[in-house]
Amino acid sequence: MMESELWIQTAGAFFAILGFSFILDVPRPFLLYTGLSGAVGWLAYLLTQRGGHEVIMAAFMSSLAVSLFSHAIARRLKAPVTVFLVSGILPAVPGASIYRSVSCLIQGARTLSSFYLMETLQVAGAMALAIFIVDSLFRLAQKPGPEGIRKEETDSSVHG
Amino acid sequence: MGGSGGCVSGRKRDVWLKRKSEKGCMSERSRYFEGSLKYISVKDKEEEMDYQGLMDMAALAGEIMLNSGAEVYRVEDTVSRILGKSGMERIDVFALATGLFATISDPGVGAFTVIKRVDRHATNLNRIYSVNNVSRKFCQGEMTVSQAQAELLQIAAEREYGFLYKCVGYVMTTGFFAILFGGSFLDCLSAGVVGLVLALVAGAAGRLRFNDFCQNAAGSFALAMAALLLKDVFQAMNLDAVIISAIMPMVPGVTFTSAIRDTLNGDYSSGVAKMAEAVVVALAVAFGVGAAMMAFRTMGGNV
Numbered sequence: 383m384m385e386s387e388l389w390i391q392t393a394g395a396f397f398a399i400l401g402f403s404f405i406l407d408v409p410r411p412f413l414l415y416t417g418l419s420g421a422v423g424w425l426a427y428l429l430t431q432r433g434g435h436e437v438i439m440a441a442f443m444s445s446l447a448v449s450l451f452s453h454a455i456a457r458r459l460k461a462p463v464t465v466f467l468v469s470g471i472l473p474a475v476p477g478a479s480i481y482r483s484v485s486c487l488i489q490g491a492r493t494l495s496s497f498y499l500m501e502t503l504q505v506a507g508a509m510a511l512a513i514f515i516v517d518s519l520f521r522l523a524q525k526p527g528p529e530g531i532r533k534e535e536t537d538s539s540v541h542g
Numbered sequence: 543m544g545g546s547g548g549c550v551s552g553r554k555r556d557v558w559l560k561r562k563s564e565k566g567c568m569s570e571r572s573r574y575f576e577g578s579l580k581y582i583s584v585k586d587k588e589e590e591m592d593y594q595g596l597m598d599m600a601a602l603a604g605e606i607m608l609n610s611g612a613e614v615y616r617v618e619d620t621v622s623r624i625l626g627k628s629g630m631e632r633i634d635v636f637a638l639a640t641g642l643f644a645t646i647s648d649p650g651v652g653a654f655t656v657i658k659r660v661d662r663h664a665t666n667l668n669r670i671y672s673v674n675n676v677s678r679k680f681c682q683g684e685m686t687v688s689q690a691q692a693e694l695l696q697i698a699a700e701r702e703y704g705f706l707y708k709c710v711g712y713v714m715t716t717g718f719f720a721i722l723f724g725g726s727f728l729d730c731l732s733a734g735v736v737g738l739v740l741a742l743v744a745g746a747a748g749r750l751r752f753n754d755f756c757q758n759a760a761g762s763f764a765l766a767m768a769a770l771l772l773k774d775v776f777q778a779m780n781l782d783a784v785i786i787s788a789i790m791p792m793v794p795g796v797t798f799t800s801a802i803r804d805t806l807n808g809d810y811s812s813g814v815a816k817m818a819e820a821v822v823v824a825l826a827v828a829f830g831v832g833a834a835m836m837a838f839r840t841m842g843g844n845v
Contacts, residue, residue, distance in 0.1 A: 390721065391721060391722055394718045394719075395718070395722060397714055398718035398790075399715075401710065401712070401718065402791065403711070404703050404714075405664075405711045405715065405791055407666040407669070408668065408702075409671050409672075412671075461671055462616070462670055464613065464670060465667045468667065468796055468800075471796065471799060472795065473719075475793075475795025475799055476795055477794070478723075478790075480793065480794065480795065480820065481786065481789055481793055481827055481828055484821075484824045484828035485828040485832060488828055488832045502798070506799050509799050509802075510805075510806060511806070513799070513803055514806045514807075
């Protein structure tokens with residue numbers, strides 16, 4: 383992939399997620415950050431693919447980048463992590479393959495359908511795993527001990 | 543009870559008041575005069591009166607979060623934090639993708655339970671964010687139960703973006719997603735147009751109170767029809783890329799991913815429920831697109 387196309391696609395992801403933020407009702411002050419989250423995710427996706435990896439690996443790295451970004455920005459802005467996470471993972475999410483799977487099933491192409499279903503499961507699994515890993519890491523970092531839990535729990539970004 | 547007043551008469555009055563209050567005939571006035579001395583026991587009484595209010599408020603918070611698409615563990619966490627302010631011995635909160643159960647109980651007071659049936663709606667991050675803010679303020683003691691309740695009702699009623707913003711959102715999402723799927727400039731433009739059609743149909747279907755399946759099927763039927771008509775005019779258009787970018791706002795990728803997240807978290811029932819939801823939505827979208835293609839073929843167009 384050309385260098386220029388990489389940046390065009392990243393910019394495309396930014397604006398696509400900015401638009402999607404309206405659909406998801408993202409609070410106004412965070413619009414820019416959700417767009418950025420999408421751009422970060424897609425950039426990681428493209429760079430992993432450029433390194434010669436499969437779609438699954440690319441989705442994994444993309445979600446890893448988005449989760450790290452979301453956790454960091456959520457702490458800074460005192461907002462729930464979900465706001466940035468849901469919007470950011472969208473470009474890598476296996477929406478197209480879950481659609482293709484069902485569409486092939488309707489058309490009677492069973493083999494192709496199960497291929498796409500498998501791909502959907504693998505990609506969604508890889509993404510969920512990446513998000514889960516980062517969640518767990520941040521949870522570990524949060525609770526220094528039983529004494530601190532009550533205080534930590536009222537910390538804004540963790541809360542809720 | 544802390545009868546910390548230094549003088550003897552104060553202590554005597556304290557005992558007298560205690561006896562009277564045990565009989566249940568202490569007047570408001572004597573409470574008032576007693577001030578800080580009696581404050582603790584009066585406060586106990588007031589909180590006891592408010593358990594039901596607290597339960598209702600917590601359940602409302604949970605309901606708003608659930609039907610805005612929050613994860614189950616987040617809902618359970620928030621609700622149990624709010625209920626934690628009751629100081630009851632046992633607090634149990636159990637959330638499903640479509641329902642919420644909560645019980646607080648204490649040997650001295652009894653038990654309060656609330657059950658809510660929750661309908662899932664479109665993801666609304668603004669509501670999740672606002673409820674989170676309210677619950678944080680409440681847990682830090684900056685808000686009373688009734689204030690929090692009022693604020694939550696307001697959150698449930700308000701909308702962050704009007705119809706125009708939604709239309710812009712759909713057009714931007716579909717148009718720019720075409721770039722990510724490797725579309726040309728023409729593909730982006732047509733995907734944007736198709737996205738506008740989708741936004742209009744989705745708005746109309748929402749107003750008619752269609753259920754989820756019909757809403758998605760109607761939206762995807764309309765967008766596929768629009769894409770096929772555009773393909774008829776502009777032969778160079780990449781039909782596959784346009785349709786896939788246009789269904790992006792509806793496709794249940796996020797639901798599917800959060801289903802797996804819930805499963806990994808140990809919330810098996812809501813994980814399965816969300817997976818089923820994802821399949822239903824995907825089925826509706828594929829059904830709509832398939833029906834449009836079939837209708838187009840019957841009308842004599844070539845796909």
